[in-house]
Structures are given as C-alpha cells and as structure tokens.
Amino acid sequence: MIQKILVAVDGSAYSLRAALLGAKILHPNPSGILTLLHIAKPQSPMEWFQGAGSDIQGAPDKERQALERALAEGHKILKETEEALSTTKTGETFKTEKLVVPGEPAAKIVETAEAKGSELIIMGCRGLGGIRKVLLGSVSEKVLSLSRCPVLVVK
Ligand SMILES: Nc1ncnc2c1ncn2[C@@H]1O[C@H](COP(=O)(O)OP(=O)(O)OP(=O)(O)O)[C@@H](O)[C@H]1O
Numbered sequence: 001m002i003q004k005i006l007v008a009v010d011g012s013a014y015s016l017r018a019a020l021l022g023a024k025i026l027h028p029n030p031s032g033i034l035t036l037l038h039i040a041k042p043q044s045p046m047e048w049f050q051g052a053g054s055d056i057q058g059a060p061d062k063e064r065q066a067l068e069r070a071l072a073e074g075h076k077i078l079k080e081t082e083e084a085l086s087t088t089k090t091g092e093t094f095k096t097e098k099l100v101v102p103g104e105p106a107a108k109i110v111e112t113a114e115a116k117g118s119e120l121i122i123m124g125c126r127g128l129g130g131i132r133k134v135l136l137g138s139v140s141e142k143v144l145s146l147s148r149c150p151v152l153v154v155k
C-alpha cells in the first residue's frame, strides 16, 4: 500500500485535481501522508538566489522582499488547497502536511520527493502558464525526466 505521496501544487485547477487524486489514493489510510509541496520562485531573476542554500538575510532588500512575497503566496496556495481537500469526505483518514520551499520548481520537487522518501509524485500536466496547446508544461516535463520515483500526471 502506498504510504507517502507528494503533490506538486502551483495553485492551478490541475494541481487541485492532483491533490484530490492523491487523497483518493491514500484514503482510508491512517498512516498515509499526503505532502502538499509548493516551490516558491520569485518573478524577477536574482543573482544571489540559488535555491534553498541562499542566505535570504544577506540578499538585497528588494530581492528579499520578492522571495518573501513568493513564500507567502505559496503558503496561501497550500492553505486553499488543503481547505478544498477538507471539504471532501476523504480528508480525515490520512495526514496532510504542507511545505513551501524556495528554488527552481522541477529540481526542488524531485529533490524533496527523494528527501522525504515519497513513493509517488502527483502533478498536473499543465499549470498556471496558460499555453493550452502544449501537452506538458515545462515543470512537469522536467520532473518526468529527472525523477527516479513514479510520477502521476493529471489531465
Ligand atoms: N512552483 C511550483 N510548485 C509546485 N508545483 C508546481 C509548480 N509549478 C508547477 N508545478 C506543478 O507542475 C504542474 C505543471 O505545471 P507547469 O508549470 O509545468 O505548466 P505551465 O505552468 O502550464 O507551463 P510553464 O510553467 O512551462 O509555462 C502543475 O500542475 C503543478 O502540479
């Protein structure tokens, strides 16, 4: 039985469907853990910004604020996703944890899944990017290529 599922959440309808599917797969499993993961990547390019190793305190004010905004937005997105999950009947029987990590989305999703020993990554085929013609967004494509654990891509 699968115990540890990591869902990559960017706030899109696809990632919400990914979270709902994760809940469906784990239910009912009191020892199951559903990790909702958002990777916070600030809009503007930042020279100092190297992902989790960055010294946020040492960054220039503007850049630090941009990262702090991205982190805060990530917490908001995860809270909304968790709330949407809790309105379904599957919400009660497994543990949900929320995690916001700064960095490059695809690399950090794969790294976090490995660090947590996730057995399955669930994500959307596309996200907030909004180009409908492509089958896969750049983050899902990179995760599929980098991940050593199974990836379930939700349409
Ligand atoms: N910052 C992020 N944090 C966590 N998961 C993410 C993040 N960005 C994307 N994802 C995951 O990847 C899935 C696909 O999104 P992706 O970003 O690849 O497509 P897109 O936004 O349509 O295209 P692109 O970003 O390449 O313009 C999302 O549904 C979500 O599961």
Ligand SMILES: [Mg+2]
Binding pocket: 010, 127, 128, 129, 137, 139
């Ligand atoms: Mg995207």
